[in-house]
Amino acid sequence: QVQLVESGGGVVQPGGSLRLSCAASGFTFSSYGMHWVRQAPGKGLEWVAFIRYDGSNKYYADSVKGRFTISRDNSKNTLYLQMNSLRAEDTAVYYCAKDPPYGYGDYFDYWGQGTLVTVSS
Amino acid sequence: SSELTQDPAVSVALGQTVRITCQGDSLRSYYASWYQQKPGQAPVLVIYGKNNRPSGIPDRFSGSSSGNTASLTITGAQAEDEADYYCNSRDSSGNHLRVFGGGTKLTVL
Numbered sequence: 001q002v003q004l005v006e007s008g009g010g011v012v013q014p015g016g017s018l019r020l021s022c023a024a025s026g027f028t029f030s031s032y033g034m035h036w037v038r039q040a041p042g043k044g045l046e047w048v049a050f051i052r053y054d055g056s057n058k059y060y061a062d063s064v065k066g067r068f069t070i071s072r073d074n075s076k077n078t079l080y081l082q083m084n085s086l087r088a089e090d091t092a093v094y095y096c097a098k099d100p101p102y103g104y105g106d107y108f109d110y111w112g113q114g115t116l117v118t119v120s121s
Numbered sequence: 122s123s124e125l126t127q128d129p130a131v132s133v134a135l136g137q138t139v140r141i142t143c144q145g146d147s148l149r150s151y152y153a154s155w156y157q158q159k160p161g162q163a164p165v166l167v168i169y170g171k172n173n174r175p176s177g178i179p180d181r182f183s184g185s186s187s188g189n190t191a192s193l194t195i196t197g198a199q200a201e202d203e204a205d206y207y208c209n210s211r212d213s214s215g216n217h218l219r220v221f222g223g224g225t226k227l228t229v230l
Contacts (some may be wrong), residue, residue, distance in 0.1 A: 105154075108166060
């Protein structure tokens, strides 16, 4: 069965950096686009970034563009989110989410359980 | 970027039918998907495409769309349906950006 397990969250000071990981199993990771979605405490979901199955194209929300970098290592079945210049408003649970098969539409068919990032001095 | 608008809260009597709506310009071009999220849990996909349910989602959940509005309907709401519901679609710019609605808190009375 599909499993997505995030790690790397924690407490970081404003202006600091953190790298999140998402370990994937139960499907052919290298064939699927992947996303990061976040949720601030008590708030709604916010889409953060997308990477194509082969890493050739990446897309970002305006709120993180230029500060966050999405990447993947298909040999390790792992998705990453490098977060730099962190701000208090980046405090959130970060979820990785899987795209459906290519051409099947735009949705997130599986989600991880999330990892909490807290930006605070 | 585009926006999706949802009512913040909706309530329904046990066993009755409720419709949760999502409005936005991007919905004229792209289907919405719907996610259920219970407290402390990750979101779960409940509806995608024109009106498709993933395996394991009860058939009381259905989706529809008209113009700039997408709807999630729960026919015969159960106590376990009480949750936050979020719509999502591709951004109206046509690239791979995605946008979520603000979410609707469903209370089953």
